[in-house]
Amino acid sequence: ETKEQMIMELDLEPLRLPSDNVRPVVIAGPCSAETEEQVMSTARSLADKGCHIFRAGIWKPRTKPGGFEGNGETALPWMKEVKEETGMLISTEVATPEHVELALKYGMDILWIGARTSANPFAMQALADTLQGMDIPVLVKNPVNPDLELWIGALQRLNQAGLKRLGVIHRGFSSYEKKIYRNVPMWQIPIELRRRIPGLPIICDPSHIGGRRDLIAPLCQQAMDLGFDGLIVESHCNPEKAWSDAKQQVTPDILDYILSLLVVRDHTS
Numbered sequence: 502e503t504k505e506q507m508i509m510e511l512d513l514e515p516l517r518l519p520s521d522n523v524r525p526v527v528i529a530g531p532c533s534a535e536t537e538e539q540v541m542s543t544a545r546s547l548a549d550k551g552c553h554i555f556r557a558g559i560w561k562p563r564t565k566p567g568g569f570e571g572n573g574e575t576a577l578p579w580m581k582e583v584k585e586e587t588g589m590l591i592s593t594e595v596a597t598p599e600h601v602e603l604a605l606k607y608g609m610d611i612l613w614i615g616a617r618t619s620a621n622p623f624a625m626q627a628l629a630d631t632l633q634g635m636d637i638p639v640l641v642k643n644p645v646n647p648d649l650e651l652w653i654g655a656l657q658r659l660n661q662a663g664l665k666r667l668g669v670i671h672r673g674f675s676s677y678e679k680k681i682y683r684n685v686p687m688w689q690i691p692i693e694l695r696r697r698i699p700g701l702p703i704i705c706d707p708s709h710i711g712g713r714r715d716l717i718a719p720l721c722q723q724a725m726d727l728g729f730d731g732l733i734v735e736s737h738c739n740p741e742k743a744w745s746d747a748k749q750q751v752t753p754d755i756l757d758y759i760l761s762l763l764v765v766r767d768h769t770s
């Protein structure tokens with residue numbers, strides 16, 4: 502075995518994320534927190550369907566200038582309201598130490614690190630330094646480029662800063678050729694990551710892999726067939742009118758239907 506292929510010892514603790522035991526861990530919510538009404542209406546529907554963890558982007562990394570870049574701190578009280586009214590845990594993407602500070606100030610329960618940030622060692626180290634010694638679950642999306650070592654390195658930086666409740670999100674990899682997928686899944690990479698770091702929870706993001714509503718269901722099932730631990734799915738009360746990622750979001754009703762059809766086997770035995 503070469504050094505690169507060796508099993509890694511990360512000092513991990515269970516994520517302890519809520520799920521209903523019938524379904525995998527599901528994190529759902531809009532790509533972006535657009536307005537208080539959109540956040541609350543989506544959150545209420547998701548909570549009614551039994552969702553335990555809400556997501557929404559507060560700071561949005563857009564490819565080009567001029568797009569909706571998120572509401573920033575303005576949207577954080579809406580997230581707090583979701584938590585207080587529905588009891589769901591709340592989660593968002595953080596890319597800078599300032600994001601972390603603000604997210605924690607408003608009671609964020611789970612943080613995730615986006616694909617553009619996990620590809621950047623300086624940004625990752627700055628986040629790790631800010632999160633030093635905190636007991637908060639952090640989910641690390643794969644880097645935009647298919648670089649397993651970079652993904653592992655991001656996890657190591659957080660773990661060396663004392664973060665033990667770590668998980669990863671597989672959101673596919675950027676490529677110049679756009680065929681079916683927005684980001685090609687290259688399932689072998691998260692599977693190899695699971696081999697390299699046993700016990701690391703893996704969550705699939707079918708929304709950013711597929712980039713299309715009609716691919717959400719088959720991608721969710723594929724993740725379950727591969728023994729993934731959970732799903733993070735973009736869900737919006739009015740997907741066609743979404744301010745970002747409109748093509749890939751599904752209503753809470755459709756998400757509930759998709760989840761109800763999943764066949765989930767026990768991979769532990």
Ligand code: PEP
Nearest residue numbers: 558615616617642672709
């Ligand atoms: C997101 O989850 O809204 C997001 C921006 O994802 P990614 O970092 O995977 O592109």
Ligand code: MN
Nearest residue numbers: 532735745746
């Ligand atoms: Mn999105």
